[in-house]
Amino acid sequence: MFAQNFPLSRVTSLGVGGPADYFARPTSTDELIAALRFAEERGLEITVLGYGTNVLVRSGGIRGLVIQLADNFAHVSVDKAIITASAGCMFGSVSKLAAYHSLSGLEFAVGIPGGIGGALFMNAGAYDGEIGPLVRRVDFVTASGTGTWDADEFTFSYRFSRAQQEKVVVTSVTLELQPSNQREILAKMEDLQARRRARQPLEFPSAGSTFKRPAGHYVGPMIEQAGLKGLRIGGAEVSTKHAGFIINRGNATSDDFLELIAYIQREIKQRFDVELEPEIRILGCDQ
């Protein structure tokens, strides 16, 4: 069940990052709990990955056990307006499934890559929508077994969820949507997809928006006004299409991304007195 020295560049959208000491892709909750126990018995740190579309793994990789819940852990069911999806279900596919069942609320998620576990962890959102308000139940596991958060036990805010505070592996997310007109749902999704295609550098590897939006500011325009659009360090480049994205021009390393992020933060602080906080999760160690 465990691969050793597994190159995480293979499972992250940026395509960079060193190896995981141990790497597992469990296909059931039982296998997942067994993996967590394996780690606990050996004192190994645990890191969970979905599709790796919102992470930057450092060049030294991740010590301990990395567990990936992606297409190996993807079951979904629909019951009237309730959708229950395992962590590895792709968020965008769940949004399309909702549309198929004439359920509204997830239109914003079309085009967000990654899994619903990662979306829950990040409280992913776009175009005035967020997963948080739709969540009715979260199932998770720890080494001691399974657990559940019900609707009154969540905390969500901008790109923040309770899952970030507690060492849980989210296994499944239950959402409540609104029955609605399918044609309107599909039209909205098409419009949002078109906006993404027009504004985002989808032709290059990225991890989405690099920084969180600071109150009262827009990141892309600030970076552009600071003259940083197109700036490149090694193979990492501030996208010329959307300055809020940093893309891999093909041969970037984790260090290129880290240097570019730090450079942008310094420049924006100096010029606008604004602290930019990374939205992408920076994981692992330098060596």
Ligand SMILES: Cc1cc2nc3c(=O)[nH]c(=O)nc-3n(C[C@H](O)[C@H](O)[C@H](O)COP(=O)(O)OP(=O)(O)OC[C@H]3O[C@@H](n4cnc5c(N)ncnc54)[C@H](O)[C@@H]3O)c2cc1C
């Ligand atoms: C082109 C592009 C566009 C994007 N657009 C958007 C957007 O519009 N809005 C937005 O919010 N995001 C966006 N993103 C970022 C990303 O797609 C989302 O945050 C996505 O929900 C992350 O899912 P993932 O499976 O890839 O998570 P990963 O990147 O694998 O993980 C993200 C974090 O969640 C944790 N995690 C993942 N799965 C679990 C789990 N099962 N249990 C516990 N913790 C877990 C990881 O440890 C990590 O800290 C974009 C990314 C790209 C590349």
